Amino acid sequence: MPARLKAVSVRLAQAVPVIFGVIVISFLLTRALPGDPAVQFAGPAATAESIEEVRRALGLDKSLPEQFLLYLGQLARGDLGQSVSTGQPVLSELAARLPASLELTLFALILSCAVAIPLGVLAATRPGSLVDQLCRILVTAGVSLPTFFTGVVLIYVFYYLLGIAPSPLGRLDFIYLDPPHVTGFFLIDAALDGDAETWFAALKQLILPGLTLALFTLAPIARMTRAAMLSALSADYIRTARAAGLDRNKILYGYAFRNALLPVVTTLGMVFSFTLGANVLVEKVFAWPGIGSYAVEALVVSDYAAVQGFVLAMALLFVLLNLVIDLAYSAIDPRFGTSAR
Amino acid sequence: MTTTRRTFLKTGAALTAMPFIHTLPAMAAGRDTLVAVTAQTINSLDLHRTGTNRASYAVAINCYDRLVTFGTKEAPGGGLSYDYSTIEPELAESWEISEDGLTLTFTLKDALFQDGSPVTAEDVKWSFDRAVSVGGFPTTQMKAGGLERPDQFEARDAKTFVVKLDRPSKLSLPDLAVPVPFIINSKLALEHATAEDPWAMEYLHKNTIGSGAFKVIRWDAGQQVVYERFDGWAGGPLPAVSRVIMREVPSASTQRALIERGDVQVAFGIPDKDAAELAEKMTVYSTPIENCINCLCMNTNFEPFQDPNVRKAVAYAVPYEAIFQAAAYGRGAPTWGGTAEIEDTAWPRKSPYDTDLDKAKDLMAASGFPEGFSTTLSISTDLSSWMEPAALLIQEAVAKIGIETQIEKIPGANWRTASLVEKKLPFHLENFGGWLNTPDYYFFWAYQKDHLFNSSNYYNEEVERLTDETLHMAMDDPDYAPKIKRMFEIVFEDLPRVPLWQPALNTAVNGAAGYEFWFHRQLDIRTLSPAGA
Known part of the structure; x- marks a missing residue:
């Protein structure tokens, strides 16, 4: 354990220069945007004078180095600044929106893993069979259907036509109130609060957007599972195990699957990151107050603080994610010693 | 916002029964609550704040009063519209314009702020001073009516407010009916003002302290604004609904599904395409926007x-x-x-x-x-x-x-x-x-x-x-x-x-009546009522 702990802290220390780089680059890139926030936020009727007033109010009349130092000072105090376009502190907005996105993404990934991994394993053990064909169809459909399309179709069928899904109005219908904030994950918070009514309401809101994203993420996971299982099953050690007359399940799950898991976990990490970034469209369709739409809107109106806060939060998240994936590697395959890296 | 989970559930009689119903069908919403959807997002409860977006003007309109407002007329293309040519009282009971057109004298109604204190000419002066002093858009809009400096405004006595103009202008009186010169409870605001923030911008950003028909009891940034009626409103006839939920739904197709199902009663500012198609199924008001090309x-x-x-x-x-x-x-x-x-x-x-x-x-x-x-x-x-x-x-x-x-x-x-x-x-x-x-x-x-x-x-x-x-x-x-x-x-x-x-501003209604078009292109919820009421 101490070795692992040391490896974790070394990894975290290595992340510090990366994060600093991200801070500098996000600061410079936002300033390089051609849009002028003072113009954007000067309101429907503006004069050169009122635009200057807004520029002063936003602190953008100062020189770049000065602005950067102020920004660093803010960061040191744990303040990510104030978003002009939403009128809220960036930190509180991220704290509210990141869990919303994470809850949706994780829910979708669990859903898609629950389908994709067994499907991939079955397809690999019976290549060319019906299950294999089904897997192929699902994978093709998942890749070729854009998420906003799937989302709109699901709303049309399950909400509009059948009326069995709740109104696609974000994380909770307006008749419910947010559960007391602990983690920001409504399912967890409502469970902690012992509020079954809200828990079910939150779950229901999750199902359609979750399905939409799950369909989208199904493809890479199922395909990777199938391919990894196929190559594992044709490996020498499986032939040896079979020759030794080991139990079929032991071979399949004890040896082949465990070895096939490594590439699947890698894919999972990648899928997680692009899903979190790419679910803007799903968020729009389901009025989900997530982080993707926040970032895109902030970028469009040149809302510097919000964009920088988003980039920083994402950088931190990915440092953590990579760490978790590496730890998962070493748990799956002991040959991946953590001390070496 | 001081509304806690429990008080919120306790307040709306129509809402307390709701948590046991899965969705809120149009009729079950009660004749007391209306739900409206819009693609726009509100970023402040204070119009005077730097960076406040258009959607937020709705808060200034519904939660605050101005001295005067515009009348109502039939809109081209159906429904009602504000009428630029008639100015009507809101907080002012009457007004006089001097012979030379340079002095406007307003007599205030006996109105109350939402905290129960009376509206005085001092409050009007403070609010006008604020609008011309904070800079940016509010100050620019005030200038359009010749209102530029605090010394133009005078609270003669508790009920008399005087505006002095540098030159007579036909735009001055109408400019007092736009959303910008809204009247704030200055005593309450000053309690929250600081040396760096003399105009209580931070407090008004998150609180509505006016004398208007509604107050915001809940604002979930990026999601919804919940308005509740102020029963002591003196600015006009009491609204028919006690609660309006303004929900933000960015996707036009989702808005359409919601209004067609009747789960929401108003879809405000929908795209022309959806307006044209929905018009076959329900009432859609497409009002050509005045003075816009x-x-x-x-x-x-x-x-x-x-x-x-x-x-x-x-x-x-x-x-x-x-x-x-x-x-x-x-x-x-x-x-x-x-x-x-x-x-x-x-x-x-x-x-x-x-x-x-x-x-x-x-x-x-x-x-x-x-x-x-x-x-x-x-x-x-x-x-x-x-x-x-x-x-x-x-x-x-x-x-x-x-x-x-x-x-x-x-x-x-x-x-x-x-x-x-x-x-x-x-x-x-x-x-x-x-x-x-x-x-x-x-x-x-x-x-x-x-x-x-x-x-x-x-x-x-x-x-x-x-x-x-x-x-x-x-x-x-x-x-x-x-x-x-x-x-x-x-x-x-x-x-x-x-x-x-x-261009037109399109609004679809399904189970609501009383929609009125306004030049500011925001939803005025004060005239809305459940359909048939």
């Missing part, structure tokens, strides 16, 4: 567009009807094919141009560019729902007269910077709309040199002079109409902006 602009800083024949050729080449159908789905009002003779001062009005390719070709041949030229046609991605189809049709049409165009899409803040501030786009679309509904006010912003919406860099000495002369002149002045007609003539001849059509 979607225009094709030609920048006079670019050489080919300095040639009057080129500008006219473009105006004759534009396929107006096709654009109106493809980009606006026929919602709004046409602004082409008018008579050459200008007989009245109506604005927006039909320009004397119509699609006539032969004429366009002749004009091109007579211009300095008989071989044509190439340029870029710029549009905003934020407004692409109408700009993109319009631009494609224009691109195709002007190609026939030898003008090769490339369409350039510019996102968000870049658009405003490039088109309105730097004014560097040679050929582009633009859609200014003036709050104050007079032609001279439109000319002030869109045709006068260096003003924000004059994205064509247009300059004409006579237009400058006539606009300055008419801007504050009474509309019944015998000189007014001739001058305005002359201004129309000049800009239709010079054509820095080719009017395409007057």
Whole structure:
């Protein structure tokens, strides 16, 4: 354990220069945007004078180095600044929106893993069979259907036509109130609060957007599972195990699957990151107050603080994610010693 | 917000029964609660704050009062509209304008703020001082009515408030009815003011402390605003509903599903396409926006567009009807094919141009560019729902007269910077709309040199002079109409902006009544009622 702990802290220390780089680059890139926030936020009727007033109010009349130092000072105090376009502190907005996105993404990934991994394993053990064909169809459909399309179709069928899904109005219908904030994950918070009514309401809101994203993420996971299982099953050690007359399940799950898991976990990490970034469209369709739409809107109106806060939060998240994936590697395959890296 | 989970559940009788019902069907919403959806997001409860967006003006309208408001009239295309020509009392009981037009004396009603304290002339003065002092948009809008400095406002006694103008202007009284000069509970605000924040911007950002018909009891940024009626409202007839939930739903198709199912009663500001299709199923109000025109602009800083024949050729080449159908789905009002003779001062009005390719070709041949030229046609991605189809049709049409165009899409803040501030786009679309509904006010912003919406860099000495002369002149002045007609003539001849059509604001209702169009293009919930009530 101490070795692992040391490896974790070394990894975290290595992340510090990366994060600093991200801070500098996000600061410079936002300033390089051609849009002028003072113009954007000067309101429907503006004069050169009122635009200057807004520029002063936003602190953008100062020189770049000065602005950067102020920004660093803010960061040191744990303040990510104030978003002009939403009128809220960036930190509180991220704290509210990141869990919303994470809850949706994780829910979708669990859903898609629950389908994709067994499907991939079955397809690999019976290549060319019906299950294999089904897997192929699902994978093709998942890749070729854009998420906003799937989302709109699901709303049309399950909400509009059948009326069995709740109104696609974000994380909770307006008749419910947010559960007391602990983690920001409504399912967890409502469970902690012992509020079954809200828990079910939150779950229901999750199902359609979750399905939409799950369909989208199904493809890479199922395909990777199938391919990894196929190559594992044709490996020498499986032939040896079979020759030794080991139990079929032991071979399949004890040896082949465990070895096939490594590439699947890698894919999972990648899928997680692009899903979190790419679910803007799903968020729009389901009025989900997530982080993707926040970032895109902030970028469009040149809302510097919000964009920088988003980039920083994402950088931190990915440092953590990579760490978790590496730890998962070493748990799956002991040959991946953590001390070496 | 002081509303806790429990008090919120306790307050609305209609809502307490709800948590056991899965969805909220239209009728079960009760005659007490209305749900409205909009794609816009509110970013502050205080209009005066730097960066407050348009959607947030709704809070100033519904939760605060002004001294005066506009009357109501039948809107073209059905429903009701505000009436620019009649000014009615809101917080002021009556007012007098002095003989020289320089002093406006208001007598206040016996009104109460939502915390129970009386509204006094001191509060009005503080609120007006705030609007002219904070800078940015509110200050600019106040200036349009000649309200520039705190020393122009005087609280003569508790019930008498006086405005002194530097010059008489027809825009001053209407400018008091726009959302900006709303009246704030100054005692309460001052309790939360600090040395760095003398105008209590931080407190008003998150709290509504007015005397208006509603108060915001809950604001979940990016999700919803919940309004609750203030039963002591003195500004007008008490609203029929006690609670309105304004929910933010960015996707138009989701909004449509919700309103068609009847789970929400109002879908505000929907795209033209959805309005046209929903109109077959429910009531859709498409009100042409007063004093607003979607225009094709030609920048006079670019050489080919300095040639009057080129500008006219473009105006004759534009396929107006096709654009109106493809980009606006026929919602709004046409602004082409008018008579050459200008007989009245109506604005927006039909320009004397119509699609006539032969004429366009002749004009091109007579211009300095008989071989044509190439340029870029710029549009905003934020407004692409109408700009993109319009631009494609224009691109195709002007190609026939030898003008090769490339369409350039510019996102968000870049658009405003490039088109309105730097004014560097040679050929582009633009859609200014003036709050104050007079032609001279439109000319002030869109045709006068260096003003924000004059994205064509247009300059004409006579237009400058006539606009300055008419801007504050009474509309019944015998000189007014001739001058305005002359201004129309000049800009239709010079054509820095080719009017395409007057756009509409679309609102679908399913289970609600009493919708009224307002120039500020936000939802006034004070007149709404459940359908049939």
